[in-house]
Amino acid sequence: MLEIIVHPDSHFKLKEITSDFYIFEDSSKLPIHNGTPVLFGAESIFNQDDIVNSKVTTQDRSHLDTSNIKNYVRRRLLPSLCKDFNLDKRYEVFRKLIPAGGRILILGAGEKINYYKSIFPDCQVITSDVHNQFNPDFIFDGHFIPFTDNSFDAVLAAQVIEHTINPWKFCAELQRIVKVGGVLQIEAPQSFPYHAEPYDFFRFTFTGMRSLFPECAVVKAEITEGNAANLAVTMSNYFVNLSSKKLIRSSWLFLTRIMFGWLKYLDKLEGLPNRRNVSMPKGYAFTFRKDNTKRNSKDMLQEFYNLKK
Template identity: 45%
Template sequence: MTKIEFLKENLINPSTGKGCKSFEENEVIFECGGKSDVLNNIPIIIDESTSIFKSKDILEKAPTTQNSNYRKDNFKNTFRKKILPSLSKDFSFKKRYTELAKQFENKRILVIGAGDKIDFYNEIFKNALVITSDVHLQFSPDLVFDAHQIPFQNASFDLIIASQVLEHTFKPWIVANELQRVVKINGFLLVEVPFNFPYHSPPYDFFRFTFTGLRSLFHKCSLHNYEASEGSASAVATFNSQFLIDLFKNRYLRMIVLFISRLLFGWLKYIDLLKSRKNYFSMISPMGFNMVFTRDEKERTNEELLNEFYKLKV
């Protein structure tokens, strides 16, 4: 099944729940008579009555949670990304995604907030049907929608990935319910969030999550796995750098301080390799962590959700 065939079969109007009637060059028409715009084969399905995003802005490729100008291949970005040491590192990133790719071969995968990693997701999950999505057209995803109103039928996907997304959602508890609705029973949800990280992508940055806070959102899922993907040493390096940069307002001074702070603090992240990423202490002050949930449709009480904390390996 191609991506277009999958979309025709599984898309719904988020405001009515009705399925897709036809997928035309310039619009998607739903069974209820509703329509959504299509630009360059990318459907833009937004219910503006409840979303903070507007179809007009998306069609005009207005930056929202990301701006492609900051990802261009110019000297500044190349120097910052390829030459200067990074302040943080997700040391288990490659292993995590490689294992998921093996587990979900020939399955259906939805990526929420794919951003500038679309090529990565398509390559790592090359043996699966991958639908990439975002709330903008900056990097040409397969589909544009608001995660508060995911336009797919119930149980459409075997795996859903939401990496660095929930902090940018206005009401993450609604997004979590949508993720649980759209993933299949026994399907997986990979959710990656920051805990200690500066305000970013303003004004679309709303929340930070603790272990128990994130766990509480997915009450119809068992917790399959968790880890501090970026530890407290990465957090210290990042905030030390940000503190020094924010001492200055001048753009060029800030750039100079960024250069100096990367050299001063870039080594700190390697301290995270000395600590376990899966115990109580690793979850006290990480820069960011991830959880893998399995939807089992068992409704959990608040007490049961809180008890997950006491299962942490000390």
């Protein structure tokens, strides 16, 4: 594993590890904090001081604390407004595309580190994030990935790309580090309220997502949460935002979860994207395979039309 680690800016290889630092071949060094390497590039919007000071950035572990009555009600009692019904099955299919013992990088693992390790039991699972709220293996910015070219058999980034300030660079990095023949699982919303502010930057259409991976073929594309979930989330968001007062907002949240939580089950009737539903889903999941074919924009757009035939 250590042989694939490089400096996120210079790509000089790792030379030495001390109790406090990763030291690279050019004698530059990056810190280790509480046992986790913090490998931010110089131009990253994140910095090591935030990690040391436990500053909350894109995610806060306190929302998992169900001893808090508000969290308990939201997480345990109220129905959700949306659900990715095919998640476990999709990952089971994705796992079969990875060779036994293969190395998979999880970006933005968040609170699901144990989940990812359980669903890829025969893989070498490397978890990462931009914070240390849930103790990933590495902390780094996906725009500056500290690994060598062609070093992973698979990459998974679920609900991460919308939080990248430059998704073109992010996707170029993902394609750089995955092996030729390797696979990528990318999941992102098309319609979802602004969240994790200010680290929320983009939404992605079907063709927009496809255009970001010109070195890859599409293995599969599907809607994760469709029009019904989109409707439920939008209506709930409307009522919650009628007021800035916490009690009123919480009351609307409670009521709209009960009123609209059932709508998501209508999405189980939807299948692959088609001309009628491609404009409104809440999210997409793409499975790509890197083949190093150099596709231009016309080539990738033509794939959309071929899919509809």
